[in-house]
Amino acid sequence: MCNQTVCLVGAELERRGISTVAIQLLREVAERMRPPRALFVPFKHGYPLDKPNDPQRQLAVVEAALRLLEDTQLTPPVLAEFPASLD
Amino acid sequence: MGDLNEFSLPVKLFLKAYPWRKIDPVPWAPQKKPLSECRLALVSTAGFILPGQKPFDKSIRGGDFSFREVSRDAEVRELHESHRSESFDHAGIHQDPNLAFPLDRARELVLRGRIGSLNRRHLSFMGSITAPGRLIQQTAPAAAQLLAEDAVNVALLVPV
Numbered sequence: 001m002c003n004q005t006v007c008l009v010g011a012e013l014e015r016r017g018i019s020t021v022a023i024q025l026l027r028e029v030a031e032r033m034r035p036p037r038a039l040f041v042p043f044k045h046g047y048p049l050d051k052p053n054d055p056q057r058q059l060a061v062v063e064a065a066l067r068l069l070e071d072t073q074l075t076p077p078v079l080a081e082f083p084a085s086l087d
Numbered sequence: 088m089g090d091l092n093e094f095s096l097p098v099k100l101f102l103k104a105y106p107w108r109k110i111d112p113v114p115w116a117p118q119k120k121p122l123s124e125c126r127l128a129l130v131s132t133a134g135f136i137l138p139g140q141k142p143f144d145k146s147i148r149g150g151d152f153s154f155r156e157v158s159r160d161a162e163v164r165e166l167h168e169s170h171r172s173e174s175f176d177h178a179g180i181h182q183d184p185n186l187a188f189p190l191d192r193a194r195e196l197v198l199r200g201r202i203g204s205l206n207r208r209h210l211s212f213m214g215s216i217t218a219p220g221r222l223i224q225q226t227a228p229a230a231a232q233l234l235a236e237d238a239v240n241v242a243l244l245v246p247v
Binding site: 001002003004005006007008009010011012013014015016017018019020021022023024025026027028029032033034035036044045046047048049050051052053055058059062065066069070072075076077 | 090091093102107108109110111113114115116117118121122128130132133150172174175176177178179180182183185186187189191192193195196201202210212214215216217219222223227228230231232234235239240241242243244245246247
């Protein structure tokens, strides 16, 4: 349900002019809900940035999400995958 | 790994049948300036609270739709998780709350100049909300109002 909650809050932020990117742990939820920008990550629930106490790994996931904010060619809804090269 | 097969059969069947709320039309706030000039807010749905804050209420039918504010200066190790779901492994976020509330990572990105600044407050929800009407009508708009008042430019949303 967390996946839905971040999508719904994110949509409200976008309506107020705040650009958002939501990490998603269930691809089919993102496909059905259509948040504005989503990064699907192949990690289990409870581990959205993959590994505890691993700052570099966590930063890699955050960076992948931030890059979706920077890509001006994207159009909504955006559903990207955490790059395989980083996995 | 990020699919329904992680869950027990009853949870899987519930999620399969659940009427996920389609966002339509999809709102879109284009990114207008470099991240190095942007103010970032974090929104996590891992149910974190700080010492002294009211825990999320596990007895509310349909899920506690409230949220807590987490100061930019909060100590990550003081975040206490009160998420009601038993459908995921809580061990990782107990070991390291940055896993779902990456406040230390965000601080590092500001220090590097990758992000302009961190907002003075970040938001914590408890994401297990099966009946999201009050979230949609009340608390999500209230959260957006707060962050808009703070002139936040970008937000990273992290489920658990």
